[in-house]
Amino acid sequence: MGMGRYVTVEQRLPGSRVYGRHALGKETFFATIKREFREKFDEDTDDGDRSGWCPFLARSAGTASFVCIIHHERPRFCRRYRCCVMRITGPDGRAAGTVKGRRDLVASDPGLRDLWERTITPLFIAEEREWLSEVKSRLIAAGYGVTVYD
Secondary structure, eight states: OGGGGGEEEEEEETTTEEEEEETTTTEEEEEEOOGGGHHHHHHHTTOGGGTTSOTTEEEOTTSSOEEETTGGGOOHHHHHOOSEEEEEEOTTSSEEEEEETTTEEEESOHHHHHHIIIIITTOOOOSHHHHHHHHHHHHHHTTOEEEEOO
């Protein structure tokens, strides 16, 4: 799961607090595990299936999505890293694609990939917020749902 292999729990502290380290940013940090994920965090930290995953990444209850359980106190490196800037759903509400990194579409929907190639790829807008706004408008006009993450 990407950058997770660089994040470690150095020490568990009282009150669901942890002392962690991010190897790439050479950063140490303190964080509190969100209440709704405390039990799951205890289970997952001993799970060998998750090698390479961030120890603070947990499955959101009842979904196929994952969430950062220390998002409110995540390390500086994680605050700067943007793995997903936009999620796109089809007219049926199902996941159709995501925009990763800066402007890379990852999509299972062939119609979305075609629309992207025809109308989004040719866009030349340097300012990120303006580009995201224009992309969102075009996707919504084509019947897609769009969530942008800041």
